[in-house]
Amino acid sequence: NAGVTQTPKFQVLKTGQSMTLQCAQDMNHEYMSWYRQDPGMGLRLIHYSVGAGITDQGEVPNGYNVSRSTTEDFPLRLLSAAPSQTSVYFCASSGETGAVAIAGETQYFGPGTRLLVL
């Protein structure tokens, strides 16, 4: 198993550009999520999905869109990049199928995408 993979590893954007961060997992996990990690702050949840066709907002969803057309993939789209979106983005997955089931499940993180918006 490759686990959770993310592409690209690094990306530089200009303000106003759009892009998609890719995330894929091969563990047949129902639950997938996107986080951002900024210096001096804890990871913050952007969006999450409890299964194909189902997505929901996390703590900091503004400026980001997601979709979940398959169990394996959960792309994150930046609609119009802003310097405030400069961050490291992590995708994660786990086997739980709902908020209650998450209690005992290990969450697996991808290696991250470092994004710089100029």
Added chain:
Amino acid sequence: KNQVEQSPQSLIILEGKNCTLQCNYTVSPFSNLRWYKQDTGRGPVSLTIMTFSENTKSNGRYTATLDADTKQSSLHITASQLSDSASYICVVIASGGSYIPTFGRGTSLIVHP
């Protein structure tokens, strides 16, 4: 507001020594608490998951404790190794409603030879 506070912010120890990292939280209602290890430039890796009824859980040289009454957790690292140098993150998850975990800012541990 749900919060997770970790201390110390950073810690330097000599190889072979033990250390204890602290996590205090105000998340309610409580579902579970997790400790992650994050090496520089990598994603977090799960060390332990503790539910309300668990007081202690070990994973090799890592032992986590949980006091749900005082809302405190600790991560004890025994016989530290150079590879333990990393950021250790405490995460608390509330039960019910939508799932939004609360992450601490992490403790940066440096193990010197």
